[in-house]
Amino acid sequence: MAFGSQASTGFCGLDGRLAAMLGPDAMGASDTRERLLRAAATEIARHGFKGASLRGVAARADIRAASIFHYFPDGKEELARAMLEHIMETIGTRMTPTIDAGSSFPPADLIVQCAAQLWDFMAEYPDYAGALMREAFAPDEETIVDVVRENGQRIVKLATAYIAVAQATGQLADFDIERFLFRLASFTITFHASPTMRRYILGPSYSARDEREAFLRSIREEITDNAQK
Numbered sequence: 702m703a704f705g706s707q708a709s710t711g712f713c714g715l716d717g718r719l720a721a722m723l724g725p726d727a728m729g730a731s732d733t734r735e736r737l738l739r740a741a742a743t744e745i746a747r748h749g750f751k752g753a754s755l756r757g758v759a760a761r762a763d764i765r766a767a768s769i770f771h772y773f774p775d776g777k778e779e780l781a782r783a784m785l786e787h788i789m790e791t792i793g794t795r796m797t798p799t800i801d802a803g804s805s806f807p808p809a810d811l812i813v814q815c816a817a818q819l820w821d822f823m824a825e826y827p828d829y830a831g832a833l834m835r836e837a838f839a840p841d842e843e844t845i846v847d848v849v850r851e852n853g854q855r856i857v858k859l860a861t862a863y864i865a866v867a868q869a870t871g872q873l874a875d876f877d878i879e880r881f882l883f884r885l886a887s888f889t890i891t892f893h894a895s896p897t898m899r900r901y902i903l904g905p906s907y908s909a910r911d912e913r914e915a916f917l918r919s920i921r922e923e924i925t926d927n928a929q930k
């Protein structure tokens with residue numbers, strides 16, 4: 702038997718033993734936490750941090766309000782911070798394979814692929830986009846938005862350094878990096894957080910796929926335009 706098959710069987714057996722020892726509640730704890738994070742995003746996207754209630758989060762997650770304190774003992778602020786940390790960490794995790802392989806990509810391809818990863822994540826979780834738009838662009842509570850700011854600053858610093866080197870070597874156009882990153886992030890978040898605006902401006906029959914391709918095409922055109930002249 703191959704090593705991979707033995708390892709797979711071993712892990713499956715371990716999972717089974719853990720399930721038997723800990724029971725369904727313990728094994729489902731991560732699922733419940735995930736439901737709470739998504740419910741918190743929906744509640745904050747709709748009402749902002751100050752207007753969001755733990756009762757509303759509990760109703761969306763289909764659990765008792767008192768159970769939230771089992772996962773987040775400090776209540777709403779801890780839950781909101783965990784939700785925003787989860788968003789930022791997931792974005793980073795999804796982009797990591799693309800960035801790790803980046804040395805083999807031309808800079809324009811790497812940037813477009815990272816933009817696609819961000820777009821697809823927001824499309825999959827529009828309430829996360831709504832929570833980010835609410836708390837990053839018009840925060841109710843500075844201690845909450847600090848989570849986005851701290852993570853965002855690291856991403857912006859890395860992206861700025863990478864793009865600046867590519868510009869200096871003539872691989873990318875000479876554009877304003879900070880304004881470019883702001884437009885990329887703000888458009889992606891706003892597009893997915895504003896379904897009513899999308900339908901109103903683009904019409905009810907717009908194609909999400911076409912909009913994605915148009916967005917990525919515009920990104921590529923902006924970052925390569927001057928370099929191709």
